[in-house]
Amino acid sequence: DAMVIQNPRYQVTQFGKPVTLSCSQTLNHNVMYWYQQKSSQAPKLLFHYYDKDFNNEADTPDNFQSRRPNTSFCFLDIRSPGLGDAAMYLCATSRDPDRVNEQFFGPGTRLTVL
């Protein structure tokens, strides 16, 4: 089945230690998104890629970076995680950013910062 895969499902890191979260998709969608969802809050868009074009949300901290080496993969890098970065990180894809399409979500990676 075509899907969005996130690895790992659970990630523990130490305060200030860089961490990378991974997302892959078999849908061949052009757009990939990263959302941050803190406990009992709505998912918040961090950034998205349309093909290789990177689009950062205005209020996304510089501590968060992303890479998309090819259509299938997208990575979220947190350079120096703080306690406030503990959250569920959701990856999503959609076919085309110019039309409203369903966004397909992965299962998420729950990040714990010690």
Place this chain on the structure above:
Amino acid sequence: AQSVTQLDSQVPVFEEAPVELRCNYSSSVSVYLFWYVQYPNQGLQLLLKYLSGSTLVKGINGFEAEFNKSQTSFHLRKPSVHISDTAEYFCAVSAPETGANNLFFGTGTRLTVIP
């Protein structure tokens, strides 16, 4: 700018009873509306969406929602809930006229179905 308000953070309901989860939005342009469900420790799954046309939208798992432009609402309903419907439900809005395909989510409603 678009925003979504989900008035109820938690809704307990007995099994086989009907349920309505409320969603109101604000936007100065035409919008598209969505309901997503999130089961524990999982990602979001689309329940249904309103893009245009009939204001009554039917989705998966027996859910439906009605778009009411005058009341700026998009409430989610199910006539008879099951234990497996226990989950977090998010209403979301997108305003493609703004040039972006971003989804703005509400804060969610936790539906708990009581046996």
